[in-house]
Amino acid sequence: MPSFKVSLLDYGAGNVRSVRNAILANGYEIEDITDPAQIAQAKAIIFPGVGSFGSAMRVLQEKGFDGPLRTYLSAHDRPFLGICLGMQTLFESSDEHEDGRPAIPGLGVIPGKVIKFDSTKIAVPHIGWNGRIVHQESPVLRYVADDEDTYFVHSFYAPVIEENKEWILTTTTYGDQPFVSAIQRGSVVATQFHPEKSGSTGLKVLQGFLEVRIAESLDADIKTETKLTKRVVVALDVRSNDHGDLVVTKGDQYDVRENHKEGVVEGRGGVRNLGKPVSLARRYYQEGADEIAFLNITSFRQGVIEDMPMLQVLEEASKNIFVPLTVGGGIRSYTEPISGRTWSALEVASRYFRAGADKVSMGSDAVHAAEAYVASGGTKTGTTSIEMISRVYGVQAVVVSIDPKRVYIKSKEEVDSKHVVVELGDDQLGPTGERLCWYQCTVKGGREARNICAVTVCKACEALGAGEIMLNCIDMDGQCNGFDLSLMRAVSRAVSIPVIASSGAGTPGHFTDVFSKTNVQAALAAGMFHRREVEIEDVKAAMHAHGTATRKSS
Ligand code: 1PR
Structure with missing residues (x-):
């Protein structure tokens, strides 16, 4: 039986029931983060972002979670898993704003801006099962074979740029657009795909994360493409x-x-x-x-x-x-x-x-x-x-x-x-x-x-x-x-x-x-x-x- 509880950062914007169920299915107990003070004490945080970038950041600010989160993430040595928007909020900013409200910066842990897929070239959102190109040896992916697809659903993506290459764990291609599909630096991990919706593959990603060790970070090296499956x-x-x-x-x-x-x-x-x-x-x-x-x-x-x-x-x-x-x-x-x-x-x-x-x-x-x-x-x-x-x-x-x-x-x-x-x-x-x-x-x-x-x-x-x-x-x-x-x-x-x-x-x-x-x-x-x-x-x-x-x- 694992010796620690997983701290879930559920800010009440959507379906985190599946994330809960996936954590439970891996044999871990859950503690909800309801107070910013819990963040510093957490043994492992899972942050399933739901909704839009602007609303997620606004709620984090209103609840006073943003400051403690930045501190938790700063040394890269505390286990953290961001999912989907939970990954995007780690970047500096996003083009996804709330209607009529000013843009809110992201947590700024990873360099770069999150932008929208070009709907004149490909259907947007990117919805479905797609693969990934692995750029780092990582214990997070140790139970997952390279050809197992995971489930994505998003309209905005983090582009691969020189400044964020050392963060990149995997990339994925949609149409001919490569994007960051997972990041890892030390114990900080985040995925654009949804492990909790990716069948047994996703459960294995969660398992890998919950057993996470500090990984060596390598430079990203884009070699090939992945394909969105039908x-x-x-x-x-x-x-x-x-x-x-x-x-x-x-x-x-x-x-x-x-x-x-x-x-x-x-x-x-x-x-x-x-x-x-x-x-x-x-x-x-x-x-x-x-x-x-x-x-x-x-x-x-x-x-x-x-x-x-x-x-x-x-x-x-x-x-x-x-x-x-x-x-x-x-x-x-x-x-x-x-x-x-x-x-x-x-x-x-x-x-x-x-x-x-x-x-x-x-x-x-x-x-x-x-x-x-x-x-x-x-x-x-x-x-x-x-x-x-x-x-x-x-x-x-x-x-x-x-x-x-x-x-x-x-x-x-x-x-x-x-x-x-x-x-x-x-x-x-x-x-x-x-x-x-x-x-x-x-x-x-x-x-x-x-x-x-x-x-x-x-x-x-x-x-x-x-x-x-x-x-x-x-x-x-x-x-x-x-x-x-x-x-x-x-x-x-x-x-x-x-x-x-x-x-x-x-x-x-x-x-x-x-x-x-x-x-x-x-x-x-x-x-x-x-x-x-x-x-x-x-x-x-x-x-x-x-x-x-x-x-x-x-
Ligand atoms: O109008 O918002 O309350 O939604 C009602 C929903 O219920 C709609 O999605 C509507 O399509 C669905 N619905 C209503 N009546 C029926 C019915 O069959 N009498 N089913 C119905 C629609 C369509 C598919 C079906 C495919 C594939 N069924 O769900 O499963 O046609 O079937 P097949 O592979 O066997 O050919 P609201």
Whole structure:
């Protein structure tokens, strides 16, 4: 049993539950730093930065943590692990400011300024599993093989410059941009990637850190490149069945009821039950899923805060699933019918982040926000859920999940000129041979169609501060005929944030298709994995054989 407790610097801005769980999984106890005086006494500090650089530094200053931290870090001989923003705050400054507030300098331990990736060249944020080039012999990485990927999610990065070379432990390449992905000097370590979200690889990094010894620092020497892998995401559509049990279900074009007579409700079959959310998610983590999404598909019927089971699902799942968890369904402002108490979308999201979610995904609310944004000629009010949540938790924490369906047309003139019309492939023609369609957005789980197209919604949501698009397609959902490549192409060309292709996967080849024929960064499947028709390792093997970068599951 380790002889010391790990001191966790949790300044209350987001999900540090996973970091806690990862420390516990390594067999260490945790002590929270709530008073600046604890910093000097700490045996090892872990600082998981969450939110934006400006807000993190402001909170550190307000709580009086910044001075003691600088002292703790100054001799490089006290164990410290900064994670993500916790690494960036070690630099002198950042281009990431809080809206309307003056720039705040960083802790200034490492020379250099943190800057933003160029979204005209690559999708921003950099989200997903990528490798690293090791520049120092370090005990922190002693249990990790060179080809094991780790999970990144960030829009800003620390460039490699002459002045910080002696700090560099690893670098990583995104597009053709190398950046600092980990630093170490003595016992001070920090990673741009998230060990707590990097599966068993991340747990081994934590283990290495907690056993840290002083490493020799070497000059950085950039030799080669790493590659962001394409992610395989599993979605669990969750709802109560007719007996009130929370189950993972799966629809055909969003209809989740069996067609047979057993358990008939209102003349229709019962809700398909494909398993329990937490145990199924655990299975997918162990089998190598790069990310897991829980979608509460009936949340429009009830408030999410009343929906305690989903919060419990997140709490349980995050105990031993160390890859990113997204939760969607009902992320919007909400008034409780009996008490009249109103929850803002930000408060709802905060509950989920505290329960263990890394990202929240918004469906209906995002479509309504996009409609208002377009109607106002592109004015941001600062009050939409997307804006409020991304301001506090960062754009990378805000996913927009939309549910479009095709509207076939014979010619562009038939349709409002504001809709983006897409040409269909020969195998995708409409019922009477239509070669064109527009993708109409829906809300309430596909029940209500809106007069706005998917491309417009995605562009508007990006402008409002969404960091990623989960792009479903009702026509393809559950059909196992492959992703809607026309839709994926149209949206991934129109936005510069990452797109997750969803709906329709039935074979490993569907993944290699969508990755080779469109610019999406991730692809999601549900039914084929739930029914065990295809295993995650089959998908990854096909991607590997096809030359698509994929994370080796460790
Ligand atoms: O509108 O913010 O409350 O969010 C509701 C969320 O629930 C949205 O993300 C919406 O997509 C989802 N949702 C609502 N109703 C359904 C339904 O199926 N009846 N599920 C639903 C959407 C889409 C994917 C599905 C893929 C892959 N499901 O999650 O898993 O299509 O399936 P496949 O691989 O089997 O083809 P809000």
